[in-house]
Amino acid sequence: MTDTVTLGDGCTIAYRFDGAAHAPVLVLGNSLGTDLGMWAPQIDAFAQTYRVLRYDTRGHGRSQASAGAYGIDRLGRDVVELTASLGIDRFHFCGLSLGGMVGQWLGIRESDRLDRLVLANTSGYMGPPSAWDARIAAVLAEGMAPLAEASIARWFTPGFAMRHPDTIEPIVKMLRSTDPTGYAGCCAAIRDMDMRRAAALIGVPTLVIGGSADPATPPDHAQALASAIPGATLEMLDAAHLSNIEQPDRFASLVLDFLARSSSRPPVARESAESAYDR
Numbered sequence: 001m002t003d004t005v006t007l008g009d010g011c012t013i014a015y016r017f018d019g020a021a022h023a024p025v026l027v028l029g030n031s032l033g034t035d036l037g038m039w040a041p042q043i044d045a046f047a048q049t050y051r052v053l054r055y056d057t058r059g060h061g062r063s064q065a066s067a068g069a070y071g072i073d074r075l076g077r078d079v080v081e082l083t084a085s086l087g088i089d090r091f092h093f094c095g096l097s098l099g100g101m102v103g104q105w106l107g108i109r110e111s112d113r114l115d116r117l118v119l120a121n122t123s124g125y126m127g128p129p130s131a132w133d134a135r136i137a138a139v140l141a142e143g144m145a146p147l148a149e150a151s152i153a154r155w156f157t158p159g160f161a162m163r164h165p166d167t168i169e170p171i172v173k174m175l176r177s178t179d180p181t182g183y184a185g186c187c188a189a190i191r192d193m194d195m196r197r198a199a200a201l202i203g204v205p206t207l208v209i210g211g212s213a214d215p216a217t218p219p220d221h222a223q224a225l226a227s228a229i230p231g232a233t234l235e236m237l238d239a240a241h242l243s244n245i246e247q248p249d250r251f252a253s254l255v256l257d258f259l260a261r262s263s264s265r266p267p268v269a270r271e272s273a274e275s276a277y278d279r
C-alpha cells in the first residue's frame with residue numbers, strides 16, 4: 001500500500017514498503033518520467049531479503065510536484081527526510097538514472113547512513129544544459145504526450161520494445177501521467193548537476209550498472225563514473241536505459257549479489273579520475 005509523508009518544505013512524498021519489517025532496508029529511487037512502479041520486476045526478489053522502501057521522486061507518481069526548478073541537493077534531502085521520518089537509520093540505496101544521481105549525492109553527503117550504493121544507468125554529468133532547457137520549455141508548453149516516442153526509444157532497445165508491448169505499456173502510462181511541472185523541475189536538477197569530481201568523495205561500496213545500448217547515459221558514462229568512485233565495481237547489461245526492465249533477472253541478481261558481499265569500505269580519494277564526459 002502506498003502511503004505519504006509531508007516534508008519540511010510542505011511537499012508530500014509517496015512511498016511504500018515491501019518485505020519483512022526487521023530486514024535490512026533497501027531504498028529504491030526511480031528515473032525521470034517513471035514512478036515507484038518501475039521496480040515491479042525486482043520487487044519480489046528484493047523483498048525476500050530486504051525491507052524495500054520505494055518512493056516516488058518529487059514531482060512524479062503520487063508525490064507532489066512543487067513549483068520551480070529542483071536541484072539534486074533537494075532530491076537528496078527528500079530521501080534524508082523521508083527515511084528519517086520513517087525511523088530508518090541505515091540503508092542501502094539503489095537508483096536508476098535520476099535515481100542514481102540522487103544516489104551519488106547520498107554517497108557523498110550521507111555516507112555514514114549508507115551501507116551500499118547501486119548506481120544504474122546514470123551519469124555524473126548529463127550536459128549540455130541547453131538540451132534540458134529545451135526539454136523543460138517543451139514539456140511546460142505541450143505537456144507529456146509529445147515526449148513518449150523519443151523517451152521509449154531511449155529507454156528500450158527496438159527489439160525489446162517490439163517483442164514486449166505489454167511490458168512497455170505501463171511504463172508509457174507512467175510517463176504520460178507524470179506532472180509536467182514535476183518533470184520539468186527534475187529536468188532542471190539534471191541540467192544543473194555536475195558530480196564528475198565530487199564522485200571521488202563517495203565513501204561507500206558502490207556498484208555501477210551500465211547498459212551496452214543505453215543512448216541516454218551511454219557506456220562511457222558508466223565507465224567514467226565507476227573509475228571516479230574509489231573501489232567501485234562496474235557491470236554492463238545488454239540493455240538500453242531502463243536496464244532493470246529489459247534485463248529484470250540479471251539486474252536483480254547483480255544487485256542482490258553485490259548487497260550480500262561482506263562490506264569493506266573503500267579509501268576516499270581526493271582526486272577524481274579523468275572523465276569521458278567531455279569527449
Ligand SMILES: O=C(O)CC1=CCC(=O)O1
Nearest residue numbers: 031032097098099151216
Ligand atoms: O532522457 C531520458 O528520458 C533519460 C533520463 C535521463 C535522466 C533519467 O532519469 O532518465
